[in-house]
Amino acid sequence: MENLKPQPPHVVFLPYPALGHVKPMLKLAELLSHATFHVTFINTEYIHHRLLPSIDLDAFHRRFPNFHFLTIPDGLPPHHTRTVADLFSSIGSATTSALRQLRVSEDLLCRTTTCIIADGIMSSSAVIAGEEFGIPVLAFRTFSACCTWIYFHLSKLIEEGEVPLQDQDMDKLVTCIPGLENVLRRRDLPSICRVERVGDPILEFFIKEARAMLRASALILNTFDELEAPVLSKLASFFSKIYTIGPLHALSNVRINGDRSPLASTTGILWKEDQGCITWLDSRPSESVVFVSFGSVVKFTHDQMLEFWHGLVNSGKPFLWVIRPNSIIGGDGSSGQLLMELQERTKGKGLIVSWVPQEQVLAHGAVGGFLTHGGWNSIMESTEAGVPMICWPAMFEQQVNSRFVSEVWRVGLDMKDTCERSIVEKMVRDLMEAKRVEIMKVMGVVAKQAGESVKKGGSSSLNLDTLIQDISSMTPPSSRAE
Template identity: 60%
Template sequence: MEQPNPSIFPHAVILPMPAQGHMKPMLRLAELLCLAGLHVTFVNSDYIQARLLKSMDVAAFCSRLPGFRFESLSDGLPPEHPRAGRLANDLFFSTRSVTKPLFRELLISLGKESGSPPTCVIADGLMSFAVDAAEEVGIPIITFRTYNASCTWVYFHISKLIEEGEIPFQGDKDMDRQITCIPGLESLLRRRDLPGICRLEEIENPVMQYYLSETSAMTRASALIINTFEELEAPVISKLGSLFPKVYTIGPLHTFLKSHIKHSSSPSVSSNGSLWQQDRSCLAWLDSQPSKSVVYVSFGSLVSLTRDQMMEFWYGLVHSGKKFLWVIRPNSIEGEEGVGQTPVEELLEGTKERGFMVGWAPQEEVLGHPSIGGFITHSGWNSTLESLSAGVPVICWPQFSDQLVNSRCVSELWRIGLDMKDTCDRLTIEKMVRDLLEDKREEIIRSANEIARMARESVKEGGSSYCNLEKLINDIRLMCLTN
């Protein structure tokens, strides 16, 4: 076999969508590649990088990972833009117009470095301009879809859903109608479980067209990476193999990284990938609570609640009589509706007795804490994967994108929680919290424990994800021979 030039190192340029939920798993992959001896250039937006500098010691992180470096490019939006809630979609179009030429220039600049020109690009599946840039510069590209396999498969059938007349649909009419035209998922999905874009009223909507074009462009990549594991989604993963020459399922990445560091002689190098300062005081509060007695509540980094919705959750949590730890991050309340409402005394007193609120929490540590008995989540894939890896049952309150598919998988396919989509009232919340921690707990926890076991096994030496990551690393090294 031809031997690689010892002066040239395999070098992956990694480009996430500039949002925490996309950046976080791709940063973990970057760490694992560096720990395997590869060089990595991780390309954030200027906005994300500035926030990362405030929430972590970037210099110390890079110094412990030889071959790793950050670069940043403009995302095309002004610094004061919230990049969350209903305005998060603005990133789709600004990155296409502004970031694309900057990324191409970066690839050309990196290519002039004698010791480590780019071997490949690993780009978020929602950043298809990277496919164009990589092809123009002559660098192989791998796509990383930060959704699970099931949702990724659904997105590849949006055009078919349109042809079959399943979408668009108006309002909330016939939302429990079964969707039967997606192979392998015929008995799982209803209208209300389809990705959020399927609720758009017009096919010509720019956001719908964006997702259609991005998903189509993914198939031009040489391979697909998904943060999932074979044992969880094997049938759908095999179907994705009909669209891509190679599919690497290498999750759960956060569990993989923890396992690697635990068995390594080198010091911990992991980043939590958080853009907010974590309030660790909640861990001391959890230490004082009984086992499996607390429900953890967090709606991730992008979902925003109206004031009325917040009040419904607050009433439901207090009236459930259960202990709760609630993350209310900055900018998580829209504040347009119900702004005149103020918490009544019973809510304040109930929270004082049973609740604890923080702006942001160390979620993986929280979910792994013995006091946690359940998780109310927006059903983003990172949060879903972290909860199933920890064996924590969930109540799903999905709002957009892949969250609606994830919540259906949780409740009906994997049976590790309850789905509360399309409703937000205090009585339902109260009942579901009690069901999760009492009435339905035994049947749910049995499934949750089994899936958590499979997740742990997948990242151990010889496990499915362990082997797939080794294949990915070896394939990148082989690319270095032919570049």
């Protein structure tokens, strides 16, 4: 009988349809494709159509010839506004149905798939499909280990009366989460805890997905061992295998993008980047600029925008501020007028742009601080670049991240639950002047750890190698004995 050459592993990726989730999952998918795996990346139709303009598909497929994009519906009409709550309610059933259809139309989940790597909040759909088709599921939680640990204790927070958070002392310590008894205040719990009642649909969604994650065969995290070792040891009681492979953007740069070519991979950005900001930064002194960006989702009222602007101007520090199109609340045209006024009044004090190549900006020598919403991708990028942070969290796990940035890792400041110009000014001055030496001393150590972790022999690099080896040892359904 003729010996058949073994086929490379085939990994199906199932990201949640939001930039902060798609971006790190694309990085991991590219890394596995670079390791000669076959990869199928399943986006929702809405996200994929927004992603396409940022990808040179010809160059991408030359670099990753075994990488295949597929799209599925998200359960909402094409012109729907796609609020967070609407997506949470629609995405699960839509995904389960779509995966079953793909089994038939693509023969995707029937014979060739070695494993599914699913976003942590797509776990229910992925686990149902995996168990139905006999395929291992690995859960990729796209935020920190500490947040992951807290989400596994949402039911405990309800039992202890900490959730819902209503008319309570928000600075009281939360002591019912093992290992974090002296860390979290009520205001530091994820924003989903700030609900009016037990049984809130969004809170229930995250509880359900956390339970489903426990049925996965392994956990993947975009973090590094040296940063979150105590919490990782706690998570080991839930998962026999945990792969910490962050900062993923840095690991990708080491293994794939040594030339940092924009054609080598996709950044997963859904807006056009303003490269002119780099020229502007080139003209600024070392570590003098405050970079301001609140991610891809956060929206502002007019008053909030003005408070931030006045605080930044009053600090006397030059600033580069990302204000996305339509990120100011208001549909009467006044938001566009406000943005134009701020851009005009900012001349000589800073620069306002619609989007930037964030990794490149944070790596620029002129940037001395980062005012951020505290999303996990931003924290990983800032930490690896050695740029201290001011966190103004808005939603979900960002409240947790900001607390850890300031009180556990001590690489920045926490400005949650306030938006006053005097406080913005003080925080910027503290970060850039009064507390800078103290914070930078710690940040230097953490940044070095992050950089070392992704180099050959580093913890994250070795963990990626282990992940590759473990997936390679799995047997797809078509090869199993009947």
